[in-house]
Amino acid sequence: MNTFYSPSPRDASIYQMDGFLIVPGLFDEEEISLLRNIARADREKTERAHGVQDTGQALSKIWLSSDTTRKDIYNAVCHSKRMANTMSCLLSDEAYLYHYKMTMKEPLAGGAWEWHQDYGYWYNNGCLTPNMASCYIAVDNATRENGCMQLIKGSHHMGRIEHGKAGQQTGADEARVELALQHMELVYAEMEAGDALFFHSNTLHRSDQNHSSHPRWGFICCYNARHNPCENRSGHPSYTPLDIWPDEDVLAIGREQWENMAVAQ
Numbered sequence: 001m002n003t004f005y006s007p008s009p010r011d012a013s014i015y016q017m018d019g020f021l022i023v024p025g026l027f028d029e030e031e032i033s034l035l036r037n038i039a040r041a042d043r044e045k046t047e048r049a050h051g052v053q054d055t056g057q058a059l060s061k062i063w064l065s066s067d068t069t070r071k072d073i074y075n076a077v078c079h080s081k082r083m084a085n086t087m088s089c090l091l092s093d094e095a096y097l098y099h100y101k102m103t104m105k106e107p108l109a110g111g112a113w114e115w116h117q118d119y120g121y122w123y124n125n126g127c128l129t130p131n132m133a134s135c136y137i138a139v140d141n142a143t144r145e146n147g148c149m150q151l152i153k154g155s156h157h158m159g160r161i162e163h164g165k166a167g168q169q170t171g172a173d174e175a176r177v178e179l180a181l182q183h184m185e186l187v188y189a190e191m192e193a194g195d196a197l198f199f200h201s202n203t204l205h206r207s208d209q210n211h212s213s214h215p216r217w218g219f220i221c222c223y224n225a226r227h228n229p230c231e232n233r234s235g236h237p238s239y240t241p242l243d244i245w246p247d248e249d250v251l252a253i254g255r256e257q258w259e260n261m262a263v264a265q
């Protein structure tokens with residue numbers, strides 16, 4: 001029988017202290033290969049992806065969805081017991097799905113994400129408190145060369161920072177980021193495919209352009225706490241109970257979706 005991850009009290013306290021938690025191998029090799037193969041072949045999604053220019057004029061590509069009606073691998077991951085329970089534990093409240101997205105850095109071309117807090121965006125969506133979190137799942141190995149995530153350890157304790165424009169992106173106040181970097185540790189989250197990075201919505205993070213010959217795709221699932229009021233907006237819903245799916249569904253639904261895609265091609 002498979003055993004799936006659930007957070008220990010120590011994991012929860014690392015998240016509270018550092019503002020992030022890395023869980024190696026949250027998804028196994030077959031699960032992450034299915035997610036990668038499906039996502040790369042998923043023209044419906046990739047054709048909808050849009051580019052957001054960084055300050056160096058390179059494009060950071062992303063698609064975003066809050067659709068929960070489809071029985072596909074994206075929903076199987078977002079609804080999986082291991083993910084839902086971890087998020088509820090880290091938020092100390094019932095977690096619900098806010099949205100999910102794929103960020104895609106193509107070899108030698110993928111743009112950077114400038115320093116920001118996710119709550120720098122979500123504050124403007126009428127979310128009352130920053131008790132929200134995301135999970136970045138490495139779809140490809142993420143290294144310094146292909147633009148892995150970078151985080152400032154403990155920066156969620158700074159509270160919300162002013163955000164303005166950074167290229168076409170929303171970026172955190174540069175002076176404040178500089179100050180944080182003088183006092184707090186910068187962490188490069190190098191990850192293997194299938195590893196997961198849970199991070200608080202006020203944790204400052206960024207990633208570099210991809211100067212390598214390898215793609216760097218990341219699937220990011222974002223959650224809000226039930227008792228954190230948020231305006232109901234398109235792609236950014238207010239509280240909707242999260243249906244929890246068995247962990248085994250990631251494989252079962254992924255295999256079926258991949259077979260159907262292969263037949264359709």
Ligand SMILES: O=C(O)CCC(=O)C(=O)O
Binds near residue numbers: 103104113147205
């Ligand atoms: O994919 C990345 O490197 C970061 C993306 C990100 O920060 C975001 O979507 O909020």
